[in-house]
Amino acid sequence: MRPGFADPVLDTQASFRAILEAMSRPGRIQRLEAAPTPPAPLAPATAAALLTLVDAETPLFTDVGGEAADWLRFHCGCPIVPQPGQAAFALIVGAPPSLSALPAGSDEDPQAGATLIWQVAALRGEAGWRLSGPGIEREHRLEVRDAPASFIGEWAEMGRAFPRGVDAILCAGRDLAALPRTLRIREG
Amino acid sequence: MAYVAVKGGEQAIRHAHAWLGETRRGDPVTAELEIAQIEQQLGLAVDRVMAEGSCLDRGLAALAIKQAQGDLIEAIFLLRAYRTTLPRFGYARPLDTAAMRLNRRVSATYKDLPGGQVLGPTYDYTHRLLDFSLARPDAAPEAAPQAAEPQPAAPHVTELLSREGLMAREPEDGQEPADLTRQPQSFPADRSARLQNLARGDEGFLLSLGYSTQRGYGNSHPFVGEIRQGLVTVSMVPPELGFEIDLGEIEVTECQMVNQFHGSRSQPPQFTRGYGLVLGRCERKAMSMALVDRALQAGALGEDRAAPVQDEEFVMLHSDNVEATGFVEHLKLPHYVDFQSELEVVRRLREAAAAEPRSVEAAE
Amino acid sequence: MTADPGYNFAYLDENTKRMIRRAILKAIAIPGHQVPFGGREMPLPYGWGTGGIQVTASLLGPDDVLKVIDQGADDTTNAVSIRHFFRRVAGIAVTTRTREASIIQTRHRIPEAKLTEGQIIVYQVPMPEPMFRLEPRLTETRRMHGLADYGVMHVKLYEDVACHGEISIAYNYPVMVHGRYLMSPSPIPAFDNPKMDRMPALQLFGAGREKRIYAVPPYTSVRSLDFEDHPFRAHRAKGCCALCGAGDSYLDEVVTDDRGGRMFVCSDTDYCEERQASRTENAA
Known part of the structure; x- marks a missing residue:
């Protein structure tokens, strides 16, 4: 079994602050220096996000299996659920499920909306999508390599249900960016 | 300066x-x-x-x-x-209070009953006269005689009533009980959350609320079905073992109040239960808890909810003395920034009032 | 100073931190919405800042520099006590300088110096529900937030105007966040409200006894409720600080004798000290 964080307390803290910064300033890419070396297909940033946020209290839906799933069960202790609709977190390394398949919470409890941890091929700032909304002074740019063409439309559709919705953390290599549900995304 | x-x-x-x-x-x-x-x-x-x-x-x-x-x-x-800093190793199995090793057990509903009445070490019939002999050191108390046989386990009074169909059994819903030390309270609360809240609640607060039910604030006709005090076994099933092991015994006080219920459209007239269970010998608390627990079932039993004690949000959000004492006592912390802002407002309003006397009508 | 080895870094156990961190992220994603969290009992009393302390403890790392203020001042006893707590359980650096701090925990004030992107401000919140004086039931206020039905608050403000000719709320003045959620800014004076609007720093709010966390992300609209013909106005005492001469800061009134004598000084001690220091420099 590959290890988790070298320093479970301080590496988790550093990783959380990177995720916090990412969620507070959507689209701005954070680099995780203290990330673990997880089994394939998990990227270091993906693994760091999981170790930081997921535990026995958060049911996880995922499209990874084998050694990676064992690693998750061992280090996070999270129950793995068969349907995306049961998940607090969804870990996706392949094509993302429809956002509407994930729990969006209710108008009274919108915080029950799921968090999608989505591993992508690469993230790049200064190009791609045009982002605006809370956390962004004027505009942030974010290029998500191989994002499905339908994503922006689905995201906009979800935005109409606010405060219900799903929040996403995008991971690639050691990089991480976040898309809170308040975010508006336009094609670049 | x-x-x-x-x-x-x-x-x-x-x-x-x-x-x-x-x-x-x-x-x-x-x-x-x-x-x-x-x-x-x-x-x-x-x-x-x-x-x-x-x-x-x-x-x-x-x-x-x-x-x-x-x-x-x-x-x-x-x-x-x-x-709050202690790690959690696991969860115990429910206590079996019917198997309690009794030190005290009294019922107010039956003169005698299986298991008998056991007075135990109670202040109930002491005369509240200051005992000046306690002011002298080494005043050894009179030795209490030991029973030859340990007290046998006694069935609950409420169980006797349930067997006759006179008291509703508590439904076993198979749900894990709530844990308010992990999850914040939410409303409506289920009974397990209410009972945990009351078990941790302030004795004085519960005493006053329980008292209010007896004076007509919340319709209640309680009898002490029984109070029992003694030792119960705590056991758990560690996941790595897969079978039950005993961890030891703890002392608890349990009170079951029997309350009249006139019945509703869906339920025939029968007795209902108010339940109190407290760690240690806290009899006043267990009794108060049972009264409040019963009052909080008003909604579920289709009774009117008019009294404070029947209001779940009111009771549960004000029962905790650590929370209550913190918020009451925090008023002594500095508030001069807020007070200053109020001073400014009051001065401004007074100036305006002095400059232009207005009636309420004129403002409308 | 190194962290007390008898406790986990920053006091809370890692599971608790993880739970709080999840709540913080959801709070940021839903600006102004109160997220319930499994608040823990802290070694300081409820009402002393246990919510803010739990939020700060979940953020803190060894590189952070912490500033703690109460009533704007670093030297109020409760600020001293909280700063000491974190020095003891996290061994981190502390400062009284607003611009040097990476995390500022506050009770009742926002510093006068403009906060920047590298900073997080953590507010201690006694009552997170902005409508609690109008409707004490959580089940009701939760429904109102769900429907964005804030009629009771508008009626209250209207009645204020009708009775007094102006809105008479002096502190804890309700705000609308991102055009959706009515939010309590915590009991800061209304004077501080405009600082919250589109602030470059992240704003986090912790209510320990009520077990709620909420947030305002950077550059997010925070509007103080008002009416077109009675616009919001930020009031302060008329006067200048007797120590630094500032005419723009929020002032504490200090009673100097029992014959009506009084003076005004900056509530923000760091702001005041910086201004005093630069005046001395200029004079030299």
Whole structure:
């Protein structure tokens, strides 16, 4: 079994602050220096996000299996659920499920909306999508390599249900960016 | 200049703590209290601190009482703050109070019953005359005779009624009980959350609420089905073993109140239950808890909900003495920024009023 | 100073931190919405800042520099006590300088110096529900937030105007966040409200006894409720600080004798000290 964080307390803290910064300033890419070396297909940033946020209290839906799933069960202790609709977190390394398949919470409890941890091929700032909304002074740019063409439309559709919705953390290599549900995304 | 910027908060705190330490110790001529003395001789105080502190450890509770100079809410707070840092190893199986090793068991509904009436070490029939002999050291109490046989387990009175169909059985819904120390309270709350809240709640608050039900605030006709006090076994099933193991015995007080219920469209007339279970020998608390538990079932039983004690949100959000004492006492912290803003508003409104006398009508 | 080895770094156990961190992220994603969290009992009393302390403890790392203020001042006893707590359980660096701090925990004020992108401000919140004086029931206010039905608050403000000719709320003045959620800014004076609007720093709010966390992300609209013909106005005492001469800061009134004598000084001690220091420099 590959290890988790070298320093479970301080590496988790550093990783959380990177995720916090990412969620507070959507689209701005954070680099995780203290990330673990997880089994394939998990990227270091993906693994760091999981170790930081997921535990026995958060049911996880995922499209990874084998050694990676064992690693998750061992280090996070999270129950793995068969349907995306049961998940607090969804870990996706392949094509993302429809956002509407994930729990969006209710108008009274919108915080029950799921968090999608989505591993992508690469993230790049200064190009791609045009982002605006809370956390962004004027505009942030974010290029998500191989994002499905339908994503922006689905995201906009979800935005109409606010405060219900799903929040996403995008991971690639050691990089991480976040898309809170308040975010508006336009094609670049 | 009369005003000097206030500096030295750090030093003031240090000195205050030193003074507090001296005050706690009292006159050094008097021997210092030992933890064992508190544990042994102030047992009911220790029990209350453990019950409301949600932590079973007589030694720590006694230490907290010593540290708090006998201020039990302060001691409860100390124990809670300690408890919150402890790791959780697992969850015990439900206690079987029918198998309790009884030290006390009284029923107000039956003159005699299986298992009998056991008075136990109670103040109930003491005359409240100060016992000046206790003021002399080494006043050994009269020896209490030992029973030849241990008290046999006794069936619950409410079980006897249930067998006759006169009392509703509590439905077993198979749900894990709530844990308010992990999840915030939400409303409507289920009964397990309510009972946990009451078990941790302030004895005085529950006493007053329970009392109010007897004076007509919340329709209630309670009988003490029984009160039992004694030792019950705590067991758990560690996942790595897969079978039940006993961890030891704890002392608890249980009270089941039997209440009349006239029935509703869906239910025939029958008795209903108010339930109280408290760590240690906290009989007043267990009885109050049972009264409040029954009152809080008003909604589920289709009864009117008019009295404070029947209002779940009101009861559950104000029962915790650590929360209550914190919020009441925080008023002594500096509020001069807010007060200053109010001063400005009041002065401004007064100026405006003086400049242009207006009637309420004129403003409308 | 190194962290107390008897406790986990920053006091809270890792599971608790993880739970709080999840709540913080959801709070940021839903600006102004109160997220319930499994608040723990802290070694300081409820009302002393246990919510803020739990939020700060979940953020803190060894590189952070912490500033703690109460009533704007670093030297109020409770600020001193909280700063000491974190020095003891996390061994981190502390400062009284607003611009040097990476995390500022506050009770009742926002510093006068403009906060920047590298900073997080953590507010201690006694009552997170902005409508609690109008409707004490959580089940009701939860429904109102769900429907964005804030009629009771508008009626209250209207009645204020009708009775007094102006809105008479002096502190804890309700705000609308991102055009959706009515939010309590915590009991800061209304004077501080405009600082919250589109602030470059992240704003986090912790209510320990009520077990709620909420947030305002950077550059997010925070509007103080008002009416077109009675616009919001930020009031302060008329006067200048007797120590630094500032005419723009929020002032504390200090009673100097029992014959009506009084003076005004900056509530923000760091702001005041910086101004005093630069005046001395200029004079030299």
